[in-house]
Amino acid sequence: MRRFFLLGLLALLVALGLWAYPLLGPVVRQGALPSPEGLKEPLTLLVYGSSPEYSGYHKRAPERFRGLADAILLVRLDPWAGRVVVLSVPRDTWVSLPGYGWHKVNAYSPLGGPELMKRAVEALTGVRAERYLVVSTEALRRAVDALGGVRVCVEKPMRYRDSAAGLSIDLEPGCQVLNGAQAEGYLRFRKDALGDIGRIQRQQAFFHTLKEELLSPKGLLRLPRAVAAVEPYVQTDLTRKERGAILGFAMKRPELVSLLLPGRFGGGGWQVDREALAELLALYFAGKGEGGEVALGGRLVAVVYGPGQEALAKRAREGLHALGLRVLLHPIDLAPSRTEVLENGPGLLAKALSAELGVPYRISGEAVLGADLTLRLGGDAPF
Incomplete structure (x- = not known):
């Protein structure tokens, strides 16, 4: 049993060495x-x-x-x-x-x-x-x-x-x-x-x-x-x-x-x-805090959806209208892989809509230009 343990340990060390070997040159040159x-x-x-x-x-x-x-x-x-x-x-x-x-x-x-x-x-x-x-x-x-x-x-x-x-x-x-x-x-x-x-x-x-x-x-x-x-x-x-x-x-x-x-x-x-x-x-960049609460009413949301999701997009539009939001339907050639809210901004609006819909949000420049918020409709969309 001891021999098998030592052989296993040796194999692990060899595998670790082979994994780390490509880093040797960069570490020597960069010293980090x-x-x-x-x-x-x-x-x-x-x-x-x-x-x-x-x-x-x-x-x-x-x-x-x-x-x-x-x-x-x-x-x-x-x-x-x-x-x-x-x-x-x-x-x-x-x-x-x-x-x-x-x-x-x-x-x-x-x-x-x-x-x-x-x-x-x-x-x-x-x-x-x-x-x-x-x-x-x-x-x-x-x-x-x-x-x-x-x-x-x-x-x-x-x-x-x-x-x-x-x-x-x-x-x-x-x-x-x-x-x-x-x-x-x-x-x-x-x-x-x-x-x-x-x-x-x-x-x-x-x-x-x-x-x-x-x-x-x-x-x-x-x-x-x-x-x-x-x-x-x-x-x-x-x-x-x-x-x-x-x-x-x-x-x-x-x-x-x-x-x-x-x-x-x-x-x-x-x-x-x-x-x-x-x-x-x-x-x-200056870390001055996120500020207070924000209101969703009157904000423009771009609803991003793909082929075959037209009915889903209409239901989403109705649900967003009920929250007091304006809606821009934004069809694309490939349906989003997941449902999420995007905002290219401080994130308070995205956080608020995320809480209303129960979906995740991200701060990202991938948001649709000209809209306050972007809602991508994946297969798990709550509409």
């Missing part, structure tokens, strides 16, 4: 292991993707992390509130910096790299990022493939081809497991009515799914391989101590809040709603 204490104070990061640069037709230049910025995120890691707040900044938002004039915010990456990007995002939001993290597009492919793919519900047909950039997107609607190349296509597609805003909403949905994937048994098993695959394609000014603290904070499974920079289309880009932005920053 999870800190048990995690973060002691909030930390704000500017995170963005760097588009590929080309030295000729079809020929990618060596990675300098100075391509046009994509998926621009202002991230607030808040250990006091136990949450991660991600504010997505549309790449087509115009901003002016002294000495540079007016440019779309994504153009400041090739003009001056991460430090200039931090200045540009600060000019837009009033928030200065303390650190930056730049990720090349190759990192996404490598991470998703290392995880064995990510299950995504593609809401409509997506087809686009850019021969010069080597990008080919051909996705059918439906819930499916996407490999790295397909996931990149899903996240970069913007040839629809919402353009970059629709892409941001897909990115937020994807990262919400990716978080769940990483915390699953399969995800945890493959996490070291994913970290090793991504590490060469990331540039950051985070210190070793900060990296360890962030890893320790992440292991505590903080709440994820994803927001879209409030605004509207106009002026050849995205125009910021300063009043709505100030409200979000006060709550999620």
Whole structure:
């Protein structure tokens, strides 16, 4: 019996070594292991993707992390509130910096790299990022493939081809497991009515799914391989101590809040709603509290439903009218996978409607533009 125990222990240690081995290189280079204490104070990061640069037709230049910025995120890691707040900044938002004039915010990456990007995002939001993290597009492919793919519900047909950039997107609607190349296509597609805003909403949905994937048994098993695959394609000014603290904070499974920079289309880009932005920053970046109660009466709710749910949507509209709400029916090509209330805002309205209907809610930029609230109708809708 003792021999079998020792053999079992040895096999366990070998398996653990094989699991952790891919992390050896990144740990040596980055010098960071999870800190048990995690973060002691909030930390704000500017995170963005760097588009590929080309030295000729079809020929990618060596990675300098100075391509046009994509998926621009202002991230607030808040250990006091136990949450991660991600504010997505549309790449087509115009901003002016002294000495540079007016440019779309994504153009400041090739003009001056991460430090200039931090200045540009600060000019837009009033928030200065303390650190930056730049990720090349190759990192996404490598991470998703290392995880064995990510299950995504593609809401409509997506087809686009850019021969010069080597990008080919051909996705059918439906819930499916996407490999790295397909996931990149899903996240970069913007040839629809919402353009970059629709892409941001897909990115937020994807990262919400990716978080769940990483915390699953399969995800945890493959996490070291994913970290090793991504590490060469990331540039950051985070210190070793900060990296360890962030890893320790992440292991505590903080709440994820994803927001879209409030605004509207106009002026050849995205125009910021300063009043709505100030409200979000006060709550999620300055921690000034959620305020008092809110009234649902007169608010506009977008009811999102798919094929075959027309009768359900009408019943939902009647139920919402009974609560004093205005309703906008918003059909889509693929029925939502679950029922939930969404709000791109402080969350008090979503919380109130959630309590009335007995369904979960999320703070997310995936909410329908122009509506105060979004109600997605899944198969478990209470109507």
